[in-house]
Amino acid sequence: MKKLSRLLKSGLLMICLISPLYSFSQQASGTIKGLLIDDKQKAVEFTSISLHKAADSTIVKGSISDSSGHFIFEKVNTGSYFVQAGLVGYKTYRSKNFSLTSEKKLISIESIILEAENKTLDAVTITAQKPLIEQHIDRTVLNIENSILSEGNTALELLEKAPGVTVDDEGNISMKGKPGVSVMLNGKLTYLSQRELTTLLRGTSSGSVSKIELITNPSAKYDAAGNSGIINIVLKKNEKAGINGNMYVNAARSRANRYGGGAGLNYRNGKQNLYGSYDHAYRGEIEYLSFIRRFHDDNSGIPSRISYQNSATNEPLYTNNYKLGADFFLNDKNTLGVLFNGNHGKYINDNNTSNLLVSSSGEVLSQPQTHNDNLDRWKSQAYNLNYAHKFNDSGRELSADLDYSLNDNRSNQSMDTRFPNQENPGLETRSVRRGNVPSVTNVYVGKLDYTQPFGEKAKFETGWKSSYVFVDNNLKYDTLRNNEWIPDPSWSNHFTYKETIHAGYINFSKEFGSISVQAGLRGENTQTEGHQVTTDSLVKRQYFQLFPSLFVTKTFTPDHSGQFSYGRRVERPDYSDMNPFRFFRDPFLYYEGNPFLKPELTQSIEVSHSYKGKFTTTLNYSYTDDVMNWMMGQVDSLNTTYQSPQNLKSFINYGISFTAAIQPASWWTSNNFANLLHNRYKGDQDGGDLNNSIWSYSVNSQNIFQLGKGFSAELSGFYNSKSVYGVFVTKSYYVISAGGQKQILKKKGTIKLMVNDIFQTRQRRNTARYENLDMEGHIRFDSRMATVSFSYRFGREVTPARKRNSGSEDIQNRVKGGN
Incomplete structure (x- = not known):
């Protein structure tokens, strides 16, 4: 049993820690863009469009048209796809299948025309789940609400799972080995002592957390407090x-x-x-x-x-x-x-x-x-x-x-x-x-x-x-x-x-x-x-x-x-x-x-x-x-x-x-x-x-x-x-x-x-x-x-x-x- 336990520990640890060595064959390489208009040739603004795999209709990405009706999907893997759009009062639109290849990295879809529906439709919901971790140019974002492992934890315990973050037994937080992290809730400093902040984070359930942003080198518009950077805990809000x-x-x-x-x-x-x-x-x-x-x-x-x-x-x-x-x-x-x-x-x-x-x-x-x-x-x-x-x-x-x-x-x-x-x-x-x-x-x-x-x-x-x-x-x-x-x-x-x-x-x-x-x-x-x-x-x-x-x-x-x-x-x-x-x-x-x-x-x-x-x-x-x-x-x-x-x-x-x-x-x-x-x-x-x-x-x-x-x-x-x-x-x-x-x-x-x-x-x-x-x-x-x-x-x-x-x-x- 001891040998089996050691093998199990080693196997799980190897899966977690060597996965970066696997194949990089399916990497983001292309862009897909288009225009959304109605049957009167007017731009349809702020409407959801989803990108699907042609093979099994799985949603890959989601986007929203801007004020001029344009939308874009960036950093898309090579493969075969279709796009779909829907709006209350209009028929759901599904494009033809198209392929993104290493030779053809830019796909411009012909104008999508949404046709009015003659009968009353129920609300249309198109969702695209965000990845667990997003790497932005100035921050790393953890989409906590998408994680199974966040369930039943406190906000303080969630931080310990964040990349490069450590929390000691007194609740002191370090990022990339540096102490002195400034913690914000919804973009605002708490102004609490370390002990009070620890109590607050222990008292905040993971069920109320939407995402955690790790900002190692903030710009001048942020408060100067926090030598090793800022951690912004964004609470859930339905809009x-x-x-x-x-x-x-x-x-x-x-x-x-x-x-x-x-x-x-x-x-x-x-x-x-x-x-x-x-x-x-x-x-x-x-x-x-x-x-x-x-x-x-x-x-x-x-x-x-x-x-x-x-x-x-x-x-x-x-x-x-x-x-x-x-x-x-x-x-x-x-x-x-x-x-x-x-x-x-x-x-x-x-x-x-x-x-x-x-x-x-x-x-x-x-x-x-x-x-x-x-x-x-x-x-x-x-x-x-x-x-x-x-x-x-x-x-x-x-x-x-x-x-x-x-x-x-x-x-x-x-x-x-x-x-x-x-x-x-x-x-x-x-x-x-x-x-x-x-x-x-x-x-x-x-x-x-x-x-x-x-x-x-x-x-x-x-x-x-x-x-x-x-x-x-x-x-x-x-x-x-x-x-x-x-x-x-x-x-x-x-x-x-x-x-x-x-x-x-x-x-x-x-x-x-x-x-x-x-x-x-x-x-x-x-x-x-x-x-x-x-x-x-x-x-x-x-x-x-x-x-x-x-x-x-x-x-x-x-x-x-x-x-x-x-x-x-x-x-x-x-x-x-x-x-x-x-x-x-x-x-x-x-x-x-x-x-x-x-x-x-x-x-x-x-x-x-x-x-x-x-x-x-x-x-x-x-x-x-x-x-x-x-x-x-x-x-x-x-x-x-x-x-x-x-x-x-x-x-x-x-x-x-x-x-x-x-x-x-x-x-x-x-x-x-x-x-x-x-x-x-x-x-x-x-x-x-x-x-x-x-x-x-x-x-x-x-x-x-x-x-x-x-x-x-x-x-x-x-x-x-x-x-x-x-x-x-x-x-x-x-x-x-x-x-x-x-x-x-x-x-x-x-x-x-x-x-x-x-x-x-x-x-x-x-x-x-x-x-x-x-x-x-x-x-x-x-x-x-x-x-x-x-x-x-x-x-x-x-x-x-x-x-x-x-x-x-x-x-x-x-x-x-x-x-």
Whole structure:
């Protein structure tokens, strides 16, 4: 059985990780275009056209005619096809079969004439499923709603499956080996601390996520925050005309039970679009953690005491997401939108920890037992008012947003530690503390963007954004003495934080034949004020910084193109990182903020080459000053370990990545990513000379199999080699997941079955050895999960008569009701 298990693991891992080596025989090589008109020779605008394989009528691509009736299909594989179009009140049109060959790469279809139907027809729906992973020139897009393996996960777990993205046990996100990712929801920053963002992403069900965009080098129009780039999580929104909706339910089992469900409803006519949705999920989770810490009395290198800490946590999570919004199409040039988003829930962390302290000879010195019971409740509400004005059909546009969000996080904590008497086991001493840890964040944002095209090949963009954030964090702890709760000022702390950012940007892009250039400059004036009310300590900062960006794209041949990009970005410390209060996991391990943290600045360069839009190679280099890092330290005399954010001198990251989207067979689509990188951290913390570096690599593969008769399957896997983060070195690990689905009820219903992390290999093992610090950690995540789900689409789905086009995707996301 052990040999069979090893063979199965090896086989699945090989399928996931070597698929890029298969045949590249069916690659995108041609273009198909045409014109859609009615029987009166008038252009039929904003109507769906689908491209089908002639052999089995399978839909290959979907397109929409523009305002002049023209449509186009680009990057189409060689083969035999036909196109089909339909519109309410007209007969469905089907073209003759035609062939796209390596010699004939451009097909111009004769004008498609839609004839009026004499009888009333039901609504026509033509859909073309997007690929799981799309590689754009400035970003990688994961179409989550098309993935079987996304079922039953949280948004945070979805990120770990994204190519080049890693998430550590504290929820910190890295992209291509670089920490400092800025996370947006529907194109908008959350302005939350790392802890609050982690809670929000854990509380966001994958069922409400439409796609995830990975932007490694954003342009000047984006906020400068996020040294390693931006991850934009786009939530689902139905825009189909008529009354329609969807619902889903799922049930799962890991070490504990999980379940979830939700529904969405949409109504759209020519003048308005009303929508709403609600999702609920319960997530049971059990994790195991262990730490080995060695303490020294001298510089001999031989520990005098060793601590063996083991923890088991029961972490049930209840979450609710809801959304209500409307878009009002006032006329052809003006659109007004309103949106209310909400997320609330609770998270329980019931933790039992044993800490065995022994001497170098093995003598038991102490064996305390700690019970931590934390109950986190949060309520996040966001209100958005947005407006877009289209001056003319050339793309000249003005858009505006007003946002307000309230994030209320409250935590009730208790820590009960019992210290047995080693000489008399029947006797023990006890230390009990409880805490009320509220954190309220208010965010106000105003934004204005303007787009001015100059002909078809040049465009000027400019905009202004102002944001104000106020955080109030008032921690109150009590200690139990003689069966009475006494306020504990040594643990309590009141901290407030204010942040105001005014930003403006200009962006200009122009095509010069085969070369496209985009240059931008963003200026941000930042004012921060951190006030530790308890000690009346005030830290103020004010600074103005410029963030240039440059993109140059060159098309060498129809198959080959290249790009150069440069950008400068900033990562500001979270207010929670600057709050100097201490949070104890047990009496011998605590976390502490640093009010003197400085922002870190990064300069990045990327050079990439794309072949046929399917194969991309990217070289990247970045240098970060004053990099923020959670450093670990020890107080040997107290047998205590602590962790605190510090500014290191520098962080250098460089590497090469490969992306390949291939089709080894007509029924098999494979998306693959590989990254080879080198990370180096340098600093002089605690009197030492930190110089920690390593070469690392990661591989990610997503494979989709179309099995016919409504059946499909998905197999994914990723491998991360040994890596470094500050003083920590993390060992390698891999994860393999698989799933299948069946379409039923006239393709409106879908049943899915998936198993995530089949071999339960998502375990985090790391070591930290720096100066007197000597520590090993091992976390066994509750990641092996079997899920069954059912989803159903209902209502009339009519092809919309009008589709809005905004000056940029970011603006379009806002008009659709950004978070």
